[in-house]
Amino acid sequence: MRKTRWSAYILQKLQQSKLSTLMVTCFIAFNLLLVSIIVWLAYQSFSAVTFTEISKARLALLNESTRRGFDFITGVTGTSYGLASNRELSNLLDTSNTGRLAQIHQRREVSKILDHTMVVSDGITSIELYTDAFNEVTVTMADRIFPVDAISNDSWFAALEKADAAWVPLRENESGQSLVGYAQRIYDSRGGTVAYVLIRLSRADIVRRFADVPMVLDGKVLLVDTAGNVVMQIGKADPSGGSTGQSDQEDQSRPEEKQTIAQGTVDGTDSSSSIIDSAWIQEHARPGEDGFEVVSGQPGGAELVLYSRPAMLQWRLVQTIPVYTLLSPVRQAGWQILGIAVLGLLCSAVLAYLFVRQIIRPLRQLIKRMRQLEKGDFDTRVKLSFTEEYAHLAYGFNHMASQLTMLMEQVKEESRAKREAQTSLLEAQIKPHFLYNTLDMIHWRALDYEAKDISRMIVQLSKLLRIGLSGGRLFIRVRDELEHARCYVSIQSERLPFSIQYEERIDPRIRGCHIPKIILQPFIENAVMHGHPLEGTLRIQVCIAPAEGAVADITIRITDNGQGLPEDWNMEDARGIGVRNVHQRIQLYCGQRYGVQLRNGSSGGVEVEITLPRIETEEHLNLWLGGEK
Numbered sequence: 001m002r003k004t005r006w007s008a009y010i011l012q013k014l015q016q017s018k019l020s021t022l023m024v025t026c027f028i029a030f031n032l033l034l035v036s037i038i039v040w041l042a043y044q045s046f047s048a049v050t051f052t053e054i055s056k057a058r059l060a061l062l063n064e065s066t067r068r069g070f071d072f073i074t075g076v077t078g079t080s081y082g083l084a085s086n087r088e089l090s091n092l093l094d095t096s097n098t099g100r101l102a103q104i105h106q107r108r109e110v111s112k113i114l115d116h117t118m119v120v121s122d123g124i125t126s127i128e129l130y131t132d133a134f135n136e137v138t139v140t141m142a143d144r145i146f147p148v149d150a151i152s153n154d155s156w157f158a159a160l161e162k163a164d165a166a167w168v169p170l171r172e173n174e175s176g177q178s179l180v181g182y183a184q185r186i187y188d189s190r191g192g193t194v195a196y197v198l199i200r201l202s203r204a205d206i207v208r209r210f211a212d213v214p215m216v217l218d219g220k221v222l223l224v225d226t227a228g229n230v231v232m233q234i235g236k237a238d239p240s241g242g243s244t245g246q247s248d249q250e251d252q253s254r255p256e257e258k259q260t261i262a263q264g265t266v267d268g269t270d271s272s273s274s275i276i277d278s279a280w281i282q283e284h285a286r287p288g289e290d291g292f293e294v295v296s297g298q299p300g301g302a303e304l305v306l307y308s309r310p311a312m313l314q315w316r317l318v319q320t321i322p323v324y325t326l327l328s329p330v331r332q333a334g335w336q337i338l339g340i341a342v343l344g345l346l347c348s349a350v351l352a353y354l355f356v357r358q359i360i361r362p363l364r365q366l367i368k369r370m371r372q373l374e375k376g377d378f379d380t381r382v383k384l385s386f387t388e389e390y391a392h393l394a395y396g397f398n399h400m401a402s403q404l405t406m407l408m409e410q411v412k413e414e415s416r417a418k419r420e421a422q423t424s425l426l427e428a429q430i431k432p433h434f435l436y437n438t439l440d441m442i443h444w445r446a447l448d449y450e451a452k453d454i455s456r457m458i459v460q461l462s463k464l465l466r467i468g469l470s471g472g473r474l475f476i477r478v479r480d481e482l483e484h485a486r487c488y489v490s491i492q493s494e495r496l497p498f499s500i501q502y503e504e505r506i507d508p509r510i511r512g513c514h515i516p517k518i519i520l521q522p523f524i525e526n527a528v529m530h531g532h533p534l535e536g537t538l539r540i541q542v543c544i545a546p547a548e549g550a551v552a553d554i555t556i557r558i559t560d561n562g563q564g565l566p567e568d569w570n571m572e573d574a575r576g577i578g579v580r581n582v583h584q585r586i587q588l589y590c591g592q593r594y595g596v597q598l599r600n601g602s603s604g605g606v607e608v609e610i611t612l613p614r615i616e617t618e619e620h621l622n623l624w625l626g627g628e629k
Contacts (some may be wrong), residue, residue, distance in 0.1 A: 023360075027352045028345070035341045043334045050330050051323075055292045055304060062308045062319055063290055069210040070311035072123055076199055079121045080165060080184040083197045089113055090186065093194045095133045103137045111143040123209060125202040131186075131195035148196065156183070160196070169225070170200060179203050179231065203232050210234050219321035224307070226314040228282035234317070276305055276320050285318070294323065362390040366397060378405045457494055460487040467517070474589060475514040475621055478544060482506065485520040485542065492528050500528065500538045507545040510554060514615040516585055520558065522578030523608045527560040538562065547611065553594075556610040564600040571598070586612065590624065 083089060092106045092113075114127050121127070128144045130151050151157050156168035165184035179202055186195040206223065221234045276295065284293060290309040296302045302323040310316045365382060372380040378401055382394040443462070446455040467476065467484040476484075482504060489502045520542060527540055539561045547553035571583065583596040594611050601607040615621050 023356045024349065024353050027356070028349050031345055031348055035345055039334070039338055039341050042337070043330075046333075047327060047330050051304075051327060054326060055306065058304075058319070058321070059290055059292050059306050059308070062306050062317055065210065066308040066311050066317050069206075069317070070315065072201075072205075072209045073312050075121065076124065076182045076201070077165070079117060079124065079127070080182050080197055080199055083113075083117060083127070084165075084184050084186045086113065090188055090194070093131055093133045093186065094188060100137065103134055104139070107134045107137055107139065107143070107145060110145060114144050123201075123205045125200045125205055128198045128200065129186075129195055130198060133194060151183075151196065151198070160185070168198075179206060206232070207234055219304075219319050219325070222276070222281075222318040222320075224278075224281055224285075224316050224318050226310075228285065229278045230281065230318075231315070276303070276318070281307065281318055285316070290316075295320075362387075362394070366390075366393060369397065373401060373404075378408060453494065457491055460490045463487045464491065474516060474625065475615070476517040477511070478506070478513050478515055479511045481515060481517060481520055482542070484518065485524055488521050488524060489528075489540070496528065498536055498538060500540065503539070503541045505541065505543040505545075510544050510546070510614075512616065513554060514621045515554070515556075515612050516582075516589055519582045519586070519610060520556070522582055523558045525578065527558075527562055527606065530562070546614070552614045554612045554614050556608075556612065558608040558610075559601055560605045561603075562605045564604060564606055565598065569598070571596075582610075586610070 089110060092110050095103045095106060098106065110129065114129060118124065118127050126144060128146060130146050130148050132148050134145060135147055154168075156166065160166050160168065160183050165182065168181050168183050170179065170181045181201060182199045184197050185193050186197060188194045223231045223234055225231050275297065280295075284305075285291070285307040288310060290307060292304060292306040294302055295305050304321045304323055304326055305318065306321070307318045308316045362382075369380045369382050380401060382397050384391050384394045443455050443458040446458060464484060464487040467480055467487070486502070489500055493500050524540060528538065541557075541559045543557045543559075545555060547555040571580065579596065579598070586594050586596065590613050594613060597609045597611075599607055599609075613624065615624060
């Protein structure tokens with residue numbers, strides 16, 4: 001119900017608003033909808049293309065970071081190979097024929113070589129040597145030389161026995177800094193294994209390797225090992241969930257942050273509630289390939305996850321960037337475009353208003369002239385406009401005003417003629433009155449001289465004239481029209497040399513109906529004057545009854561036994577004015593569907609059929625005379 005009232009209220013307001021307001025409103029609404037759709041589609045298309053291109057660029061940058069970040073592999077393997085190929089080190093490890101004091105000296109020299117290598121090698125936590133050559137020697141100072149039993153139980157030691165060197169995962173040592181190491185065998189001159197060198201790398205070492213690579217400054221970067229486990233997070237996590245890369249100077253200037261970065265994550269876990277973990281990486285990251293994927297359902301919204309191509313160590317970097325952050329410049333560009341569109345829409349609205357106002361001006365002029373016409377100024381005219389439609393309206397208005405002017409003149413002329421006719425009618429009413437009195441005096445004088453035939457003719461002629469004039473009325477009742485016809489037949493019977501047999505067949509329901517006056521006498525007169533009966537007696541029959549199939553019509557049939565009509569006769573061939581006069585008067589008073597038809601009868605003579613409306617009351621007659629039918 002409330003919705004219906006609201007719709008009715010809007011419809012009422014629309015009906016009361018001006019055309020210019022409606023046009024401007026529709027123009028603004030259409031343009032607003034069009035601009036909104038265009039901006040939205042453009043933003044979606046631009047966002048999709050930009051997002052894809054940015055993702056590809058970020059992935060390429062991540063691959064470059066991976067490649068450059070793992071360049072330390074070459075340095076580590078070179079250091080390990082240098083130690084393994086050091087002849088002096090191999091000789092010092094040969095303690096088969098030396099005494100206890102010599103072994104102590106040899107161990108110290110080996111320790112010096114490891115310390116020197118540690119000093120000249122950057123980015124290495126420690127270099128350790130595992131050998132059984134010095135198991136018999138007890139040392140008083142800690143060094144980096146350990147027995148082989150210290151690593152023989154590690155999971156990676158069995159794999160090392162089958163290879164010369166390998167990258168191995170390490171347990172944290174006493175300092176808690178170990179992350180990954182590189183182990184290599186050292187052979188003696190006889191080809192036997194005399195020692196194992198292990199180069200340890202810590203989290204800080206690896207982070208320092210990525211400090212100078214072109215890593216992106218937003219998002220979170222994870223270091224993932226060969227099995228897909230998250231080893232650590234690189235970079236300092238910011239409050240928004242992103243991370244920032246750090247240089248060597250930043251590491252030195254802010255040691256407390258460096259310590260936080262070095263610790264990273266423990267066992268591949270993070271304190272955040274992100275779903276990007278080791279299980280997700282193992283499921284989505286394709287082995288040996290790089291790629292990116294949008295992950296929804298994150299606590300901070302959707303995130304773009306990029307994973308690089310594995311490096312030589314078969315480790316890779318996985319970076320997560322919030323999509324909201326990634327598309328921030330695109331949104332700013334979108335708002336700028338929307339602002340420009342709104343500004344253009346306002347400018348177009350102003351131009352539309354001026355344009356619509358110019359278009360509506362001819363209509364306002366037309367409305368102004370119509371109001372003048374309503375006040376009776378029929379001489380007002382509208383100037384033709386430059387557009388075709390307004391030109392047609394202006395022409396139609398001017399033509400209407402001209403027609404109204406002409407009709408007003410015609411009405412004035414008809415009113416003047418009507419007044420003159422009424423005056424003439426008043427004057428003419430005196431003459432029939434004088435005529436009736438004179439005929440009445442002749443009738444009584446004829447009776448004084450016992451001229452009954454003359455008296456009878458005078459009476460019939462008086463009735464004929466009284467009914468014919470009827471006080472100026474156009475319609476009379478059927479019974480009066482029949483009386484008028486009988487008077488005419490009676491007068492003609494007295495003056496013609498042949499007898500006339502006149503017969504009437506009238507439906508009683510029709511006798512009181514109104515019909516145009518003097519419509520029977522002209523056809524009876526034609527039968528009398530032009531019929532010339534073949535048998536010496538003229539038979540005339542008048543039948544008046546309701547029309548078949550039409551309740552509201554009356555049919556009058558007049559038949560005679562005269563000579564009939566010529567071949568191919570029609571109404572236009574009528575020489576007298578009586579027949580045409582009756583037909584025209586019936587159509588003028590009653591309409592085009594009524595009138596007179598003449599044809600030869602089936603048994604000779606002429607058959608006249610007159611169709612009239614059935615008018616029973618004065619009110620009904622007034623409607624017909626008033627033109628409402």
